[in-house]
Amino acid sequence: MSGGRAARSAENRLRRLLVVLPWLMERGAASVAETAQRFDISESDLVRDLELASMCGLPPYVDELIDLFIDDDGTIVVGVPRLFLRPLRLTEEEAFELLAAGRAAMQLPGADPDGALNRGLRKLAVGLGEDDTGVLVVSPNPSEVTRLAEAAREGLEVAVVYRSRTRDEATERVLSPFLTFQDHGNWYVTAHDSLSDEVRAFRVDRIESMEVGGASGHVPPEGIDVPNTWFADADIARVDLRLGPAGRWVVERYPVDEVSEPDGDGWISARLAVTGEAWLARLLLRLGDQVEVVGPESMRSVGREAARRLLAVYGET
Amino acid sequence: MADRVERLTNLLALLLETREPLTLDVIAAELGGQYPDGHDARRASFERDKAALRDIGIEISSETLTGDRAGQMGYWVVRNEMEIPDLGLDEEELRALQLALAATRPGSETGREAMWKLGGGSADGQVFVAMSVPTAEVLPVLRGALGDRRAVSFSYAGVDRVVEPWGILLRDGFWYLVGHDRSRGDRRTFRVDRIGEGRVTVLDDAVVVPSDFDIRSALPADPMMLGADQHSVRSARVSIGRQRAFSAVRELGHDRVLARNEDGSVEVAVPFANLDALVSWVLGFLEHAVVLEPDDVRDEVVRRLRAVAS
Known part of the structure; x- marks a missing residue:
C-alpha cells in the first residue's frame, strides 16, 4: 500500500535525497528502477534530483561534492562516496512512531519477548536515550484472540456462538477470519460471516464459544486494512451530554468529538459516539445525577426507562 | 534562477565541510550568486533555507563571532549531530519493526521515513493481528522531554500546568502522561489528546523519576x-x-x-x-x-x- 506521493516541495525533495544518497553510496551502484521503487518516487523525479545533486559543487571541489552518474542502461554509479554517507537522525516524530508501534506490537498475541522485535526495540531505545519503560502500551489479550489470529493466518474457519449487541440474542455462525484487531481496548475480528454472507467485524468478547474447523475457502477481500479510525465512522450516532464534576471521567474514557471548558459549577458539555442504545443506558445509569442528555430527543428518555425497568427487577417502584 | 534544492544542498555541504563558523557574507560569496544581492532579501532567503533544513531535522549551529568579524553571526553544521548513529539493527530486527508499523500504524508516512533512515524498506507485510494506535501532535515532544528528563508546561482543562514527566502509557485506545504536577504538588495522570494543541513547552529544569515508580500501576486495572x-x-x-x-x-x-x-x-x-x-x-x-x-x-x-x- 502506497500512501500517495507527497508534494514535491524543495524540502521534500531534499529530505528524500538525503536518504537515497547514503543508500546509494553504501551500495556503489543500483538501477534507477529499483531505487525509484524502493523510495516511492517516480523514475523521472529521481533522475532529475540525482543529476541536480551531482552538479552541486563548491570551490575548490566544483562538481565533485557528490560523485555519481547515471549510465545509458539506467544504472546509478557512485564514484567516491562523499559528504552524505549516513542518513539523518530520527526526528522526534519518527522516534515516537517507531517506539509506539513497536511497543504496541509487543502487546499483540504471539509477540515473543526474546524475538527480533523486542531486540530491535531495545537497540532503538538505547539509541534514543530512553529506558524500557518510558513509553508503554498495555493491552488485554483474551485467549480467543490468539486462536482467531491463528485461524486467520492458517486460513481456517471457526464455528462460533455470537451474542448480537443490538438484539441480545445468540446466533450460530461460521466465521472465516481475515484479521483480528484491537481498538479502544476492545478486540474485533473481521471475517466472512456465513449467516449474512458478508465480510463483517465482530466483537471478540461477544463470542460465547468457538471451535476451529477446516480450511475456510474464503480469501481476504481487496483492501482489507487495519481500521485506524473506528469511531470516526460517520454512521455511528452521537449524543450531546452535560457532565457534572464527578462525571467528567467519561471524556477521559470514551471517544469524544467535542468537549467544552468547565462552566462555573464545573459542568462540561461533550459530544460522544454512541455504539448502541444499551451502551448509552449503561453509561447513563452509572453516571446517575452527574449527567443530563441534551439531545437528540430520541435519546433523552433512554436512561429513565432503563432505571425503571431495573427498579422493577429489584421489586421497587 | 537555480533550483532551490541545489542551493539547499550546496548550503548544507558548505556548512558541513567548513572548519570554522561562516558568516552570511562568506556563505553568499561561496555559493556564487545563488542568494540575492540585496542585504534584506539575502537575509530573508537565508532564514527560509535555515527553516527548511530545520524542518528536515538539520540544526544549524550559530554563535556571535569575535575578533575582526566581531558582532557578526557565524554558522556551521555538526556532522555528528546531523547523522544517525549506527544502532546495530540486523535485517530480522528491521523486518520486525516494519511489521510492527504495518500492524499498528498502517500507511504512516512518518514510520516509512524512519525505516528508510534505519536502512529498512517500506515493504508491507500481511498482518493477521493488529491494534489501532492513535497519534497526538504533542506525543513526540513529550517523549523527547521524558528521554531528556526535562519538565514540561502545557494547558489542560483550561489550567496551565508544570509537569515532571515520569512515563507515557497507551491503554484502551488512549495515551496518558503520568507525572508529578508541580502546580498541584501531587502525581497526576493526563490524557494526552486533551493537552492543548502544540502548546507543550520543554523547560530546562531537570527531572528525577522516583526509582520505585512503575507506570503499570499508575492506572489501576480494576x-x-x-x-x-x-x-x-x-x-x-x-x-x-x-x-x-x-x-x-x-x-x-x-x-x-x-x-x-x-x-x-x-x-x-x-x-x-x-x-x-x-x-x-x-x-x-x-x-x-x-x-x-x-x-x-x-x-x-x-x-x-x-x-x-x-
Whole structure:
C-alpha cells in the first residue's frame, strides 16, 4: 500500500535525497528502477534530483561534492562516496512512531519477548536515550484472540456462538477470519460471516464459544486494512451530554468529538459516539445525577426507562 | 534562477565541510550568486533555507563571532549531530519493526521515513493481528522531554500546568502522561489528546523519576479495587442473568461462582473496596445483574436508580 506521493516541495525533495544518497553510496551502484521503487518516487523525479545533486559543487571541489552518474542502461554509479554517507537522525516524530508501534506490537498475541522485535526495540531505545519503560502500551489479550489470529493466518474457519449487541440474542455462525484487531481496548475480528454472507467485524468478547474447523475457502477481500479510525465512522450516532464534576471521567474514557471548558459549577458539555442504545443506558445509569442528555430527543428518555425497568427487577417502584 | 534544492544542498555541504563558523557574507560569496544581492532579501532567503533544513531535522549551529568579524553571526553544521548513529539493527530486527508499523500504524508516512533512515524498506507485510494506535501532535515532544528528563508546561482543562514527566502509557485506545504536577504538588495522570494543541513547552529544569515508580500501576486495572488494602476488601453476592453469565464469569474467574441455576443464571461473589466502582460495574449489566447482598450495596443501587428514574 502506497500512501500517495507527497508534494514535491524543495524540502521534500531534499529530505528524500538525503536518504537515497547514503543508500546509494553504501551500495556503489543500483538501477534507477529499483531505487525509484524502493523510495516511492517516480523514475523521472529521481533522475532529475540525482543529476541536480551531482552538479552541486563548491570551490575548490566544483562538481565533485557528490560523485555519481547515471549510465545509458539506467544504472546509478557512485564514484567516491562523499559528504552524505549516513542518513539523518530520527526526528522526534519518527522516534515516537517507531517506539509506539513497536511497543504496541509487543502487546499483540504471539509477540515473543526474546524475538527480533523486542531486540530491535531495545537497540532503538538505547539509541534514543530512553529506558524500557518510558513509553508503554498495555493491552488485554483474551485467549480467543490468539486462536482467531491463528485461524486467520492458517486460513481456517471457526464455528462460533455470537451474542448480537443490538438484539441480545445468540446466533450460530461460521466465521472465516481475515484479521483480528484491537481498538479502544476492545478486540474485533473481521471475517466472512456465513449467516449474512458478508465480510463483517465482530466483537471478540461477544463470542460465547468457538471451535476451529477446516480450511475456510474464503480469501481476504481487496483492501482489507487495519481500521485506524473506528469511531470516526460517520454512521455511528452521537449524543450531546452535560457532565457534572464527578462525571467528567467519561471524556477521559470514551471517544469524544467535542468537549467544552468547565462552566462555573464545573459542568462540561461533550459530544460522544454512541455504539448502541444499551451502551448509552449503561453509561447513563452509572453516571446517575452527574449527567443530563441534551439531545437528540430520541435519546433523552433512554436512561429513565432503563432505571425503571431495573427498579422493577429489584421489586421497587 | 537555480533550483532551490541545489542551493539547499550546496548550503548544507558548505556548512558541513567548513572548519570554522561562516558568516552570511562568506556563505553568499561561496555559493556564487545563488542568494540575492540585496542585504534584506539575502537575509530573508537565508532564514527560509535555515527553516527548511530545520524542518528536515538539520540544526544549524550559530554563535556571535569575535575578533575582526566581531558582532557578526557565524554558522556551521555538526556532522555528528546531523547523522544517525549506527544502532546495530540486523535485517530480522528491521523486518520486525516494519511489521510492527504495518500492524499498528498502517500507511504512516512518518514510520516509512524512519525505516528508510534505519536502512529498512517500506515493504508491507500481511498482518493477521493488529491494534489501532492513535497519534497526538504533542506525543513526540513529550517523549523527547521524558528521554531528556526535562519538565514540561502545557494547558489542560483550561489550567496551565508544570509537569515532571515520569512515563507515557497507551491503554484502551488512549495515551496518558503520568507525572508529578508541580502546580498541584501531587502525581497526576493526563490524557494526552486533551493537552492543548502544540502548546507543550520543554523547560530546562531537570527531572528525577522516583526509582520505585512503575507506570503499570499508575492506572489501576480494576477500579473496584481502588484504595484496597487487606482490611477494606468486602464481597458482594450478585445474580447475573443467563444472557450475560458467560462474559461475567469469564471476567471474574470460575472460582467466584457461588451457584449455577437451572435458568442459566449464575450467582457470583464480587470482591470490592470501592463501593462506587462496584455499583457502576453492576449497573453496566442493566437488568441482567441484581445485587442480592449485602443490604447497603443493594440500597445504594436502588437509590441511584431512583435518582435517574424520577
